[in-house]
Amino acid sequence: MTTLRTERPAVRARSGRRPLPPxxxxxxxxxxxxxxxxxxxxxxxxxxxxxxxxxxxxxxAPQALDPATVSVRVYNASDQGGLAQAVADDLGARGFTIAEIANDPSGREVTGVGEVRHGPSGKGTAAFVALYLPGAELWQDIRATQQVDLVLGPDFVIGESLATDDDVTAALAPAEEAAADC
The missing domain is CATH 1.20.5 (Single alpha-helices involved in coiled-coils or other helix-helix interfaces)
Known part of the structure; x- marks a missing residue:
């Protein structure tokens, strides 16, 4: 009897490589x-x-505005006579539109150098005006216009308390740089 052999492929010998390092x-x-x-x-x-x-x-940050487009009422809430007139003259010389000059009609007690009063629509305008009176507080009321009241307080000193145009320009510079990065 003869035996049939089937052909099988030759078994390859292992190469010795392990798959672990790769x-x-x-x-x-x-x-x-x-x-x-x-x-x-x-x-x-x-x-x-x-x-x-x-x-x-x-x-x-406050945006730079043309002072001619800003209407400001200047009120004196201090005991110094003629303070509102002197500040109004200075702001008028800088190009602001002065709407009224008087003693503070609100009866609010103002502390420090003063405050800037505005309505909801005048928030940006008030922030710009506040640059001219460093240390002033912003006070929002219910007025519907962009009219801004600059109220001078008991700590206001003529010739010292208003910022110069250079100071205002320097205060606006970071906002302009931030807007450029935006």
Whole structure:
């Protein structure tokens, strides 16, 4: 009797290589790539946060206005006579439109150098006027116009308390830079 033999492929001998080192290398490579991408995304998030902060600062900062478009009522809430007239003359020389000069008709007690009163629609205008009176508080009331009241307080000193045009320009510069970054 004869036996039939089937042909089988020859069995290859093992080469002795282990698959573990290449797998470890690929795992390390994947971790490095993951670390790089995480760093890129984190930096992108930081840049977006900085840009958003600059935009928020630009929106909150007073905008430069043409003084001729700003109508101001100058009120004296101090014991110094002629204070409102002197400040109104100074602001008028700078180009502001002076609507009224008088003693403070509101009866509110004003402390410090003064306050800037405005309505909701005059918030930006009031912030601009407040640059001319550093230390003044902003006071919002219910008026519907953009009319602004500059009320001079007991700590106001003629020749010292009003900011110069250079000081106002310097105060507006960061807002303009922030707007450029936005």
């Amino acid at each position: 797998l470890i290398f690929l795992l390390v490579l994947a971790l490095v790539a993951l670390g790089v991408w995480w760093n890129v995304f984190r930096q992108d998030a930081d840049l977006r946060a900085e840009r958003d902060a600059a935009c928020a600062e630009a929106e909150a």
